Amino acid sequence: xxxxxxxxxxxxxQVRRIAKAVEQDTIEARDATREYVDKEASLRNARAEEAQxxxxxxxxxxxxxxxxxxxxxxxxxxxxxxxxxxxxFLHHQVEMSLxxxxxxxxxxxxxxxxxxxGRSTRRGCRCAAHLSxxxxxxxxx
Numbered sequence: 001x002x003x004x005x006x007x008x009x010x011x012x013x014q015v016r017r018i019a020k021a022v023e024q025d026t027i028e029a030r031d032a033t034r035e036y037v038d039k040e041a042s043l044r045n046a047r048a049e050e051a052q053x054x055x056x057x058x059x060x061x062x063x064x065x066x067x068x069x070x071x072x073x074x075x076x077x078x079x080x081x082x083x084x085x086x087x088x089f090l091h092h093q094v095e096m097s098l099x100x101x102x103x104x105x106x107x108x109x110x111x112x113x114x115x116x117x118g119r120s121t122r123r124g125c126r127c128a129a130h131l132s133x134x135x136x137x138x139x140x141x
Contacts, residue, residue: 001099002096046080053073
C-alpha cells in the first residue's frame with residue numbers, strides 16, 4: 001500500500017503489532033535525484049525550444065511555413081506535457097512510501113466476534129483471518 005512517507009515508521013509499527021512473529025523485515029530506498037534532475041533539464045530544453053518555435057511562428061508569412069512550425073510546436077508541447085507529468089509522478093513517489101506486507105492468518109493476534117471463553121472459533125466468524133488463509137497488504141487507515 002502507498003502511504004505518506006512521514007507515516008511510514010508508524011504504519012510499519014502497526015503492521016508489526018498485529019503479528020505474533022515477523023519472519024522477515026526489510027527496508028529498501030531508491031534515490032530518484034538523478035531521474036528528477038534529468039527530467040527537469042529535459043523540460044527546460046523543451047520550453048526553450050517552444051520559445052524558439054513561437055518566435056519563428058511570429059515571423060512566418062507563408063501558410064506552408066506556419067503549418068510546419070505549428071506541427072513542430074505541437075510536438076514540443078507534447079514533450080513538455082510528458083515531462084511535467086513525469087515530474088509530478090516523481091514528486092508523488094518521493095512523498096509516498098510503499099509498504100508491502102504478507103501476513104499469514106496463523107500469525108495474527110486475533111480476537112473475532114465469535115469467540116467463546118477467549119478462544120476464537122471459526123464457526124459464525126466473518127473476519128478476514130477466518131474467511132481466507134492469509135491477508136495481503138491490510139488497510140491501516
